[in-house]
Amino acid sequence: MYTTQILSALFIIIPLFTISGVHAAGGFAATCSGYFVRDNHFLQANCGDGVGGFKDSTLDLNNCIGNFGGNLVCARNGGYAGSCSGCGIRTGAFMTCRCSGTPQGSAIVADLNECVANIGGNLACAV
Numbered sequence: 001m002y003t004t005q006i007l008s009a010l011f012i013i014i015p016l017f018t019i020s021g022v023h024a025a026g027g028f029a030a031t032c033s034g035y036f037v038r039d040n041h042f043l044q045a046n047c048g049d050g051v052g053g054f055k056d057s058t059l060d061l062n063n064c065i066g067n068f069g070g071n072l073v074c075a076r077n078g079g080y081a082g083s084c085s086g087c088g089i090r091t092g093a094f095m096t097c098r099c100s101g102t103p104q105g106s107a108i109v110a111d112l113n114e115c116v117a118n119i120g121g122n123l124a125c126a127v
Helices: 002-020
Strands: 032-038 042-048 054-060 065-068 071-074 084-091 094-099 107-111 116-119 122-125
Touching: 032 084, 042 116, 042 122, 054 122, 071 094, 071 107, 084 107
Parallel strands: none
Antiparallel strands: 032 042, 042 054, 065 071, 084 094, 094 107, 116 122
């Protein structure tokens, strides 16, 4: 009987994670449009909310990306903008910046789809 109760609970809990929009990966660009980087580190987009509507959303990318040795990588509270400038979307969901730690501050690229998710119409860090 105890095993049956546990299995019943799992059948209820597991689908809730799917419904609530918990994501392990980013992929925001599949459900967001008109995205751009403002003031070097704010990602703005219009995102589908999963129930037929759309929301304007803004995310501080400093919370999702870091500059480590001249490489932009997904990192919670990475604070990349402290050492990077001129950041913007160039192609698709790829952001380029000029960052310290690279030869002569050369441009480096981050795939925002790896670092940013759309959860219910709100941009969020995927890390």
